[in-house]
Amino acid sequence: MTEPACTVLLTGASGVVGQAVLREAPGRPVRIVSMARPGGTALPPGHDEVLGADLTRPRFGLDEDSYAALARDVDTVIHSAGLTEWGLPYERYKPANVDGTRRVIEFAEHACATVHFMSTAFVAALFTDAPHQLSDTNVTMNYVRSKLRSEQMLRDSGVRYTVFRPTNLIGDSATGWTSRGQIVQLMSDWICRGRAPFIPVHQGNRIDIVPQDLLAKAVLRAVELGDDGGSFWVTYGDEAMDMERAVEMCVKHASALGRTLGPIPVTDPDALDPEALLRLPPLARSYLSVLRDVSEVTRCSGGVLPTSMPELRARYDVPHIQDTDAYLRTLEYASAHLS
Template sequence: MSARRTVLLTGASGVVGRSILRENGADGPRIISAVHSAPIPEAAESAVSLDLTAERFGLDADSHAALVASVDTVIHSAGLTEWGLPAERYGPINVEGTRRVIEFAEQAGAAVHFMGTAFVAALAEDAPVPLGEENVCKNYIRSKHRAEQLLRDSGLPHTVFRPTNLIGDSTTGWTSQGQIVQLMSDWLGRGRAPFVPVHPGIRMDFVPQDLLAKAVLRAIELGDEQGEFWVTYGEEAMDVETCLQLLVKHAAGRGRSLNLPPLVNPDELAPDAIAKTPPLTRSYLSVLRDVSEVTRCSGGVLPSSMAELRDRYALPHVDGTAAYLAGLEYAAEHLG
C-alpha cells in the first residue's frame, strides 16, 4: 500500500468530482479540489481556484510552483459533458485542458487518473458499423478520445476510467445534479414519449456514480498508475424492456399509470418521424436514437471491466435495476 497521496482533483464541483469527495475516507488521499466558481460542500480539506484553459491554470508563478510541489497525483475529471455542441466548443476544456493537466503532471512528477467515456467504443476501428456524422454525441466522444490519445502520447503514468452514463448513489440514489438519465427517465415516466427509438438488442447501461468513485480511489490507494477500465455493466446491463418496466413501477409508486410507448427501430423510422414532433420531444427522441446508435456501434453491449474492478478494487456487486430505481426515487424527491 502506498503512502498517503496528495491529489489534485479537477472538476471537483461536477457529478464525478463530488462523488469522489464523498467517498474519500479519513484514511484516503488528501484532495485539493480545483474549483472554478461555485463552492463545493464536500471539499473539506482544501480548494484552489483554477482555470484549466489558461496558462499555469490561471495562477501566478509562485502559486503554480507551490501547487506543483505539493501534488503527486491528479484525478482529471473536468470537462464539458453536454452533448450536441459544435466541435470547437469541446476543444478548450476537453482537449487543451487535458494538455495543460499533462504539462502540470509532468512538472509535478504526478500520475494522472483520467475520467473518459465508455462511448469511445463507438469510434473503435473494428466497430461493427460507423457512427453517423450527425450523431449528437459524436463531437463530445471525439474530444474525449483525443484527450486519451494525448495522455498515451505523453508517456506519463496514467489510468483511464471509461464510465457509461452515470446514475445516483447505488444505495441512496443521491446525486449532486440531474443528468441525462434522470431527465430522460422523468420525461419517459410521465408518458411524454410517442415512441422509443432503439435498435434491437441494445442494453441500457447505467452505472452508479459511487462505483466509479470507489474504483478511482482504490487505484490511488494501491498505487496503480496504468490501466484502462470500462466502468459499465456490459452483459449485465438491463435491456430496454426491463428499463421501461421499472419506469412503470416507479410511476405506479407515485400514483401514476404509465402506458408503455412502442419500441421502434430507428432505421425503420420515416424520415420526418422525429422532426415533426414538438421541440422538447424532438430533442429527447433524437438523444434516445443517437445514444442507441452509439451502443449499436459498440456491438450492442458496451465493453466492460466490471469483473476486474470487483476483483482488484473490491467493488461491491450492485444490482443495476435496484440502483436505477433508487436514482428515480431520489430524483423525484430532490431534483424536481
C-alpha cells in the same frame, strides 16, 4: 483518522463525478485539493482545500510560484474536468477537454504525478474495429472525439496514467443522490410521467447505466493502490439490463407513485421519420433524438458496451450492485428532487 498517503489534485470537483469522489473520500488515506473554476459552480461547504484554477489558461491561471508549490505538493491527479454537454462543435470542446488535458499532462510531468483520467465508454464507438461506424451527425460525436484525443495525448506522453471509461452515470447506488440531474435522470423522469410516445432503441441493445459511486470508489481505490496503468470500462457490459427491463422499472416506479403507464412502444431508431419528430413538442423531440443517438453509440459496440466490471470488483472493491436496483433508487430520487 487515517494519515493521508498522497495528495490528489481533483479537477472538475464541482461536477457530478467530482462531487461523487469527494463524498467517497472521507476515511480514505488521501488528501484532496479540489480544483474549481473562478466564477464557476461553487463547491458545497465543507471542502477546505479549494484551488481556484482554470484548465483553459496556461499554468491553470496560477502564478509561477503557486503552480510550482502545487506541483511539489501533488502526487496524483484525478482529471475529471471537462465540457460534458453534447451537440456542440469540436472547437467548443477543444479548450477545456483537449488543451485542458494537455495542461494536466504538463502539470503531471512537472509534479511527477500519476493521472487518472475520466474518459467515456462512448469512445468504443470511434474505435477502428467497431462493428458499426458512428454517424457524423450523432449528438455525442464531437464530445467523444475530444475524449479520445485526450486519451491519445496521455498515451503519447511519458506520464503514468490510468483511463476510466464510464458509461452514462446515474445517482448513488444506495440513495439515488446526485449533485445535479443528468440526462438519464431527467429523461427517465419524463418517461415515468407517461410523456414518451415511443422509445427509439436498436433491437438487442443493453441499457448500460452505472451508479456514480461505483466509479468514485474504483478511482479512489486505484489512487490508494498507487496504480498507474490500465484502462477500465466502467460499464455493466452483458450484465446490463435490456430495454424491456428498463421499461419494467419505469412502470414499477410510476405505479409506486400511483400512476399507470400505458405500453411504451420501443421503435427502430433507423426507421424514425425526421418529419414526425419535428411535429413533436420541443422537449419530446430533443429527448427522443438524444435517445436515438445514444442508442446508435451502443449499437456501434455491437449492442453491448465493453466492460471491466469483473476486474473493477476484484481489484478495486467495487460492490456487486444490480443495475436495476440502482436504477430504481435513481428514479425515486429524480421524482422527489429533480422534477
